[in-house]
């Protein structure tokens with residue numbers, strides 16, 4: 001997945017343009033910037049690649065989620081549906097707005113189970129936020145239908161799946177809004193950065209204003225701009241955007257390397273009848289940043305994960321025990337450990353997740369192993385890795 005593996009001359013050239021002028025900010029300083037508008041250029045390039053009308057860059061993927069939710073009008077006491085398997089940014093962005101994260105089961109797509117989503121909808125639900133974890137997507141058709149039926153917004157967290165598609169549309173462009181992260185370990189990186197994409201003009205207007213102190217961005221005198229509503233600072237810098245501009249131009253190159261490496265691994269593991277693969281919804285194409293597969297039982301998955309490590313296969317994850325990605329270890333959320341007082345709406349309404357039955361999620365996560373697909377691995381290294389993995393897993397199954 002990580003674009004940082006292929007940081008090179010293109011990236012250096014874009015950054016050098018910014019260093020030459022010294023204009024590190026994305027707004028203003030028109031005369032000094034030698035015609036370089038890296039954030040604006042990256043927004044235009046992303047809009048083109050993602051086939052959406054509007055793109056707004058921000059300082060991180062977490063910021064993108066927060067700004068996207070804010071642009072929908074999510075506020076204190078509203079409920080946002082999110083999966084049990086995700087990154088902590090999902091609930092961080094929701095809580096930051098005083099809203100309530102409603103955790104919902106995943107299915108064998110390792111993303112939100114549409115049936116469980118529909119059951120979780122209540123009078124305060126405002127948004128459904130599927131997270132396209134590890135390069136593959138939720139059943140967006142089913143989720144869109146549910147959102148339409150109940151008058152909810154669909155916000156795609158495509159931070160881990162940039163370049164994947166669903167029914168021919170780039171992931172992130174299917175819902176009302178989509179978010180990307182360009183942090184250091186994502187498929188393409190800005191160092192730190194994120195983006196919100198949408199075809200909804202009103203949401204777009206809210207995103208660029210909210211992420212820059214409410215500035216209306218009308219005219220060329222920043223000091224004279226109006227502030228139609230309260231905002232915050234989630235701006236990206238020109239230095240970060242410059243890196244992203246180079247990386248985005250290489251996205252398709254990165255995706256083809258990932259697909260090649262993924263396919264070598266998948267073909268090899270397909271020879272083991274006990275190994276089955278994560279379901280990709282009909283009409284979906286992964287971005288091939290991970291290969292995720294199931295062992296027949298939790299016990300075997302634990303053993304296989306251990307055996308992979310012992311056989312020198314790195315970069316394979318057993319998310320079931322992971323601190324960042326699965327609800328079981330989110331004690332800071334379940335105990336609502338915050339530095340200061342949380343809003344009353346949150347304290348009153350966050351369910352006691354230590355008591356919630358997420359056995360449907362556990363059923364899949366307990367059996368899942370996900371292997372990161374690196375860009376720097378050659379075909380030969382991939383073949384070696386694949387055969388090592390096959391013997392490590394077979395060793396587990398037959399001992």
Ligand SMILES: *Cc1c(COP(=O)(O)O)cnc(C)c1O
Pocket residue numbers: 059060061062063086087089090131133157159160181182183193194
């Ligand atoms: C990385 C990530 C984020 C947050 O992005 P940052 O840029 O690190 O803030 C959000 N959601 C998912 C699924 C991610 O993987």
